[in-house]
Amino acid sequence: MFTYFVGIILILAGVLVPADGIVGALRTDEVDPSLLNRLLQGAMLLKASLIALGLFVMAAKRLPFWMPRSETKTPLLSTIPKSELLILAAILLSATALRLYALGGGLWFDEIVTYVKYVQVPFGEAISTYDNQNQHILYSLLANLAFQIFGEGIWSLRLPAVLFGTGSIWALYLLGREVSNSREALLSAALLTFSYHHVWFSQNARGYTGLLFWAILSSWLFLRALREGRPGPWVLYAVSVALGAYTLIYMVFVVLGQCVIFLATLYGERKHEGWPRIWTGLFFGFLLSGILTFLLHSLVLPQFLEAFAHAEVGGPIWTQPLWGILEFVKGMQINFSGSFVAVFAVALFGAGLWNYARTRPEVVGLLVIPAVTCVVLKVLLGHHLWPRSLFFVMGFGALVVVRGIMIFGDLMAGILRRFDLAVTRPILNEGRSNWVGTALCAGLIILSAMSVPFAFGPKQDFLGAMTYVEDRRESGDAVVTVGLATFPYKNLYKTDWEDIETLHALNDVRSRAKRTWLIYTIPIQLQDSFPEIDASVSQEFKVVKQFDGTLNGGTIFVCQEGSPLPDIAAFQ
Known part of the structure; x- marks a missing residue:
């Protein structure tokens, strides 16, 4: 009865609430006519999605065909041993402390x-x-x-990233227990806790740790639902997918990997008793996740389609696969404190991937299918190939690396056991050989932790550069910004500095100023998008100060030239 009531309410809301009323409630200020038209279209889509969800809710209880013939009722969160719970709590507390530390950097x-x-x-x-x-x-x-709760500031701006980052470590532990064992689950969670990249992104006011959290959580719910066939886990899976897509649309790549695994399972069980329970996933899992995702995006869907159809490219070099590979390699060197350890980690990753392919191939599918699809689609569409686009598979990568280390540990234990040394005999018997792998994992975690301090500090020191220039700026000086330095100084710091996009504009400023200061950042973007200005800066300006940050290549350069160009118009 309750589901009917909810369904009717949703349908009535979709039918009766006017589209202009929805837009008027959200936008109280004057809206551009073209944007207003897209908002009205979005409001109509929202009404349609409410009706669709209402029909789904009403139909859910009336279609026994979709229900499994038998249910395996097990707690979604199984009991965790006290000792294991204490270790997990220590990991999560450490993760939270590391991610809250120096959270207010630039x-x-x-x-x-x-x-x-x-x-x-x-x-x-x-x-x-x-x-x-x-x-x-x-x-x-x-x-x-x-902002509403804690006040406006950098700390509160980044707080959701911190919470999602810590939450993703908890979710990885759950996923690890599902596909492996408690030991590897805890080690994987610890590896993520003391990862430079994970700490960096957990202090990044963007949706990447949110996507990582939803990707891992939805995968855990997906595997549980696939195994048990109950509607409850499938509904939770659908909600996590929709929220993941609402965080960052890359969630569709995760769902694609899950869908491939689902179809493979469906095909494999077509002649077995498990066949009817698979259909529960189609209805309560994938269909519901589609409806919820459409519902959340409906209001902005017309804008969304236009934004993706005309994606901004900040620099053509960022769309080149080779550049993306080189940036990924640099990141690996930072995370594992050196090239040798990074190469060793890649080798262990290969061993772990091979083992998972033989024992739990769904883990390989959840890692490889989304990553490969994301890269291929970005290349085909000419979108940016930033390594952070693949951050959402980091959790699966940690599981694979830990498995590779445990395999290597077993191999080392077998070799040492042959020597039958008195020192190693007590710890290398069959029941304790996994301690070798555990010790190796601990070593890798320590090496990874050594890189964590490099994640702290301003990501880009725009404020430091601004303070430096304003303290030394004299009467008659002009300050200009170019490229990606323009938006921060113009829209956040509200400076009176001029922004330039052409060499002619730069020369015009120089011709009427006693001295010209020029601020830019990310040299590769300046070279790619403003080659004439870049050439002028290289030849006629000098870098008087540079402000480094933790963003790779994100140094803020403060340049200066002392002699203005002659006024060309005076000679004409």
Whole structure:
């Protein structure tokens, strides 16, 4: 009876609430006519999605065909031994402390865009805006909520990333117990806890740790639901998928991997008793996740499609596969404190991947299918190939690396056992040989932890550069920004500095200024998008100060030239 009531309420809301009323409630200020038209289209889609969800809720109890013939009722969160729970608690407390430490460091470009355009605005505007792929909607809404609770600031802006980051470690532990054992689950969680990249992204006011959390959690729920066939886990799976997609659309790649595994299972059990329970997944899992995802995106779907059809490319070099590979290699060197350890980790990764392919191939599918599909699609569409696009598979990678180390540990234990040394005999019997692998994992975790301090500090020190220039700026001086340095100084710090996009504009400023200061960042983008300005800066300016940050290649360069160019017009 309750489901009928809920279904009717949803249908009536979709039918009776006017589209212009929805838009008016969200946007109280004047809206551009073209945007208003897209918002009205989105409101109509929202009404349709409410009706669709209402029909689903009403049909769910009336279709016994979709229900499994038998249910295996086991607690979703099985009992954890006390000793294991204490270790997990220590891991999570350590993870939280590391991610809260120095949380107020300087923002980088993407965080500033999020802050200015999607968080520092009314809630109704944030939930109904998608003009750029920088909009990670669920993250923007949570950051907006954090502002309301804790006040506006860098700390509260990044707080959702911290919570998602710590949550992803907990989710990885659950997934590890499902596909492996408690030992490897705890070791994988610890590896993520003391990972440079995980700490860095957990202090990044973007949706990447949120996507990682939903990717891992949904995969755990997916495997549980697939094994048990009960509607409950499938419904939770659908909710996690929808929220993941609402955080970052890359969630579709995760769902693609899960769908392939689901279809393979469906085909494998077509002649067995498990066949009827598979259909439960289609209805309560994939169909419901589709409806919920459509519901959450419906309001901004017209804007969303336009933004992806005309994706902004900040620099053509960022779309090149070779550049993406080289950046990934640099990241591995930082995370594992050196090239040799990084190469060793890759070798162990290969061993773990091979073992999972033989024992739990679904783990390989959850790792490889989303990653490969994401890269291929980005290459075909000419989108940026930033390594962070694959951050959402990091949890699966940690599981695979730990498995590889445990295999290597067993191999070493077997070799040492042959020597039958008195020192190693007590710890290398058959029941304790996994301690070798555990010790090796601990060593890798320690090496990874050595790189964590490099994650702290300003991601980009825009504020330091601004303070330096303003303290030394004299009367008659001009300050200009170019490329990615323009938006932060113009929209966040509200400086009176001029922004330039052409060499002619730069020369015009120089011709009327006593001295010209020029601020830029990310040299590769300046070279790619403004080659004439880059050449002028290289030949006619000198770098008087550079402000480093933790963002790779994100140094802020403060340049200066002392003699103005002659006024060309005076000679004509």
